[in-house]
Amino acid sequence: MKNKLYLAVLFLVALIVYTACKKEDKIDDPNGGKNGNDFIYDPTPYEFNFPGYFPTILNIPDDNPMTVEGVELGRYLFYDGRLSGRTHPDSLMSCGTCHIQEHAFTTGINHPVYTGGHPFGLTGIPTPQLTMPLVNLVFNNNGYLWNGMIHEDNPNLGSAAYGVEPLPEFHMRNIESLVWMGIVAPHEMYGSVEQTVNLIASIDMYAPKFQAAFGTPEVTYERISKAIAQFIRSLVSFDSRFDKYLRGELQLTEQELHGFVLFSTESGADCFHCHGGAQNPLWTTNLFYNNAKDSVFTSQTDPRDRYAVTGNPKDRGAYKAPTLRNVELTAPYMHDGRFETLEEVIDFYSDQLVYSPYAHSLMHKLPDGGARLNPNEKESLLAFIKSLTDHNFVTNPDFSKPDDLP
Amino acid sequence: MNRLYILVVVMAAFLISCDKDDPIENGNDTKEPTGKIQIHFIHNVDGDPLVTHSMQYTNAAGNEYEIDEVQWFISDVFLHREDGTFYRIEGWKDIHYVDIDIPSTLKWQVFDDIPAGDYSGISFTFGLNEAQNESFKFVNPPESFMFWPTVLGGGYHYLKLNGKWKDTVGATRFFNFHLGIGQEITATDTTYIHNHFEVDFDTSNFTLQEGEKKDVYITMNIENWFKNPHIYDHNVWGGDIMENQAAMAVASENGHDVFSLSFGCCDE
Numbered sequence: 001m002k003n004k005l006y007l008a009v010l011f012l013v014a015l016i017v018y019t020a021c022k023k024e025d026k027i028d029d030p031n032g033g034k035n036g037n038d039f040i041y042d043p044t045p046y047e048f049n050f051p052g053y054f055p056t057i058l059n060i061p062d063d064n065p066m067t068v069e070g071v072e073l074g075r076y077l078f079y080d081g082r083l084s085g086r087t088h089p090d091s092l093m094s095c096g097t098c099h100i101q102e103h104a105f106t107t108g109i110n111h112p113v114y115t116g117g118h119p120f121g122l123t124g125i126p127t128p129q130l131t132m133p134l135v136n137l138v139f140n141n142n143g144y145l146w147n148g149m150i151h152e153d154n155p156n157l158g159s160a161a162y163g164v165e166p167l168p169e170f171h172m173r174n175i176e177s178l179v180w181m182g183i184v185a186p187h188e189m190y191g192s193v194e195q196t197v198n199l200i201a202s203i204d205m206y207a208p209k210f211q212a213a214f215g216t217p218e219v220t221y222e223r224i225s226k227a228i229a230q231f232i233r234s235l236v237s238f239d240s241r242f243d244k245y246l247r248g249e250l251q252l253t254e255q256e257l258h259g260f261v262l263f264s265t266e267s268g269a270d271c272f273h274c275h276g277g278a279q280n281p282l283w284t285t286n287l288f289y290n291n292a293k294d295s296v297f298t299s300q301t302d303p304r305d306r307y308a309v310t311g312n313p314k315d316r317g318a319y320k321a322p323t324l325r326n327v328e329l330t331a332p333y334m335h336d337g338r339f340e341t342l343e344e345v346i347d348f349y350s351d352q353l354v355y356s357p358y359a360h361s362l363m364h365k366l367p368d369g370g371a372r373l374n375p376n377e378k379e380s381l382l383a384f385i386k387s388l389t390d391h392n393f394v395t396n397p398d399f400s401k402p403d404d405l406p
Numbered sequence: 407m408n409r410l411y412i413l414v415v416v417m418a419a420f421l422i423s424c425d426k427d428d429p430i431e432n433g434n435d436t437k438e439p440t441g442k443i444q445i446h447f448i449h450n451v452d453g454d455p456l457v458t459h460s461m462q463y464t465n466a467a468g469n470e471y472e473i474d475e476v477q478w479f480i481s482d483v484f485l486h487r488e489d490g491t492f493y494r495i496e497g498w499k500d501i502h503y504v505d506i507d508i509p510s511t512l513k514w515q516v517f518d519d520i521p522a523g524d525y526s527g528i529s530f531t532f533g534l535n536e537a538q539n540e541s542f543k544f545v546n547p548p549e550s551f552m553f554w555p556t557v558l559g560g561g562y563h564y565l566k567l568n569g570k571w572k573d574t575v576g577a578t579r580f581f582n583f584h585l586g587i588g589q590e591i592t593a594t595d596t597t598y599i600h601n602h603f604e605v606d607f608d609t610s611n612f613t614l615q616e617g618e619k620k621d622v623y624i625t626m627n628i629e630n631w632f633k634n635p636h637i638y639d640h641n642v643w644g645g646d647i648m649e650n651q652a653a654m655a656v657a658s659e660n661g662h663d664v665f666s667l668s669f670g671c672c673d674e
Binding site: 052053054055056057141142261264265266267270272273276277278279280285286287313314355357359360361362363364365366367 | 475556573
């Protein structure tokens with residue numbers, strides 16, 4: 001009993017030290033007081049080592065600093081099918097079921113079960129939109145999901161419809177929120193938070209991992225969500241051919257460079273205003289645009305567009321501009337998966353733009369139907385886009401399913 | 407006993423590891439009286455507050471138009487004195503990004519402690535000057551989103567003014583009135599032209615009292631981008647001008663009377 005209190009105090013103080021100092025790289029080691037078998041909570045701060053041309057402002061909530069132990073626990077939970085709260089082989093589902101590493105954490109068009117890359121939940125209900133990649137999300141402060149509903153400013157808590165109480169841990173503000181939402185959503189795990197927490201708590205393997213990550217072996221929803229979010233924040237990609245070119249480590253081909261010029265000029269294909277460039281290596285602004293795919297946008301055709309979040313008519317048919325980093329691996333394309341290949345996407349931007357009053361004004365090529373690229377230009381643009389693929393990211397064992405998970 | 411020991415060690419760790427956060431004494435005790443300024447940015451079309459996403463304006467060329475987005479940089483702010491001396495807003499905050507969709511950018515709390523006294527005028531650079539306008543200067547959004555591609559000269563857009571207009575047959579077209587480094591391309595090489603310009607409110611005297619926080623209002627009258635001395639017709643220049651130095655030169659020359667200054671205001 002006394003011991004527990006002692007640990008709790010120590011944990012609290014350590015936590016204060018850690019959070020108060022989280023900008024510091026290193027915390028003085030309090031191990032001087034190590035005493036017999038007592039567990040000393042001393043997590044290692046997680047360090048990123050991305051290149052200098054990346055943003056330095058990260059989206060890491062104050063109450064969930066990243067630690068090596070937290071990220072590692074998160075990796076297990078991300079891939080553990082028992083996150084669904086069930087153990088029957090047919091009822092296993094985890095984040096990794098839909099977010100698959102080799103497809104930059106989308107589902108992938110060649111999926112054996114989810115035909116065409118369009119996933120469905122444990123009871124067969126399809127997800128309303130296509131899976132988004134989980135790449136460099138730690139740099140995004142402009143909201144998560146296709147419509148940015150998950151955002152720092154979202155005051156909502158829980159969901160009466162799915163029996164999730166309006167408690168602080170069931171917020172809709174950041175990556176942590178996607179965990180409870182994934183557990184209860186009918187098109188995902190269709191379970192209950194309580195059941196998931198109980199099942200994870202009953203698995204022996206987890207107690208030491210929770211202890212290492214959070215100081216005690218206790219399994220709570222909050223800890224599960226924080227660990228998974230830490231893992232997702234650790235998924236950073238900065239090793240594409242284009243990155244190596246920027247760092248002076250290799251030369252791109254003539255064709256790739258030609259494609260890059262097309263990408264970066266208004267007279268060319270003008271993609272950079274929404275999808276970034278050398279000076280915005282996220283390859284997106286993480287903002288929302290209507291990219292002129294259709295002529296009609298209503299709450300029937302686009303029930304989950306940006307308008308559904310803001311209520312502002314200008315946002316009809318607007319969606320997050322996805323990152324083009326690794327986009328070679330994330331087919332099918334657009335929130336509704338309407339294009340199966342990058343060639344189709346390029347044809348669309350070249351010749352098939354559709355007028356509506358909602359089209360974003362950056363789509364200035366619309367009156368001509370698009371950028372009107374010739375076949376040679378289309379090939380160059382494609383070659384350039386493929387230079388954004390980071391093969392190390394999709395094979396990095398730190399991001400893969402742990403070998404000892406069932 | 408042990409418990410206390412650990413606590414002490416941990417508390418010590420806390421103190422040591424945090425002392426970088428303590429304010430640094432800079433040993434400057436010659437306390438000159440200072441005040442602060444706070445610059446507010448207002449966007450108007452001919453005196454009325456800008457209403458976006460609504461085709462309700464007509465420019466001097468007769469184009470019916472709407473404005474959707476306004477994003478720009480202001481830098482090199484100088485506070486001039488009668489005797490020719492000046493105070494320059496310094497340090498890491500000498501470039502400010504303004505975006506009508508990000509309310510926090512519409513108020514620039516200038517970091518500096520500014521010497522109190524009488525000032526005769528204010529000037530600033532629209533955009534970024536040649537020395538400051540380097541690629542990779544900003545790695546963080548939203549400033550990084552303003553980058554100007556290296557093939558076109560690099561650095562940053564000074565301005566993105568995005569909107570739509572009705573063309574000669576009444577069809578809606580989109581303009582991206584973007585200003586930045588222009589290019590003059592000849593058979594042998596490319597010359598880059600810096601289109602930023604200085605805005606000087608010379609008859610803008612004011613007094614900054616000790617301890618005062620002075621509110622300064624800079625208004626962009628959007629309509630003025632399209633007139634005086636040149637009539638800017640979207641039907642002539644088209645939707646994109648980043649690779650059209652002639653259009654950017656016209657725009658920059660029109661820029662001289664786009665901004666106005668005041669010290670008190672109204673509704674923001």
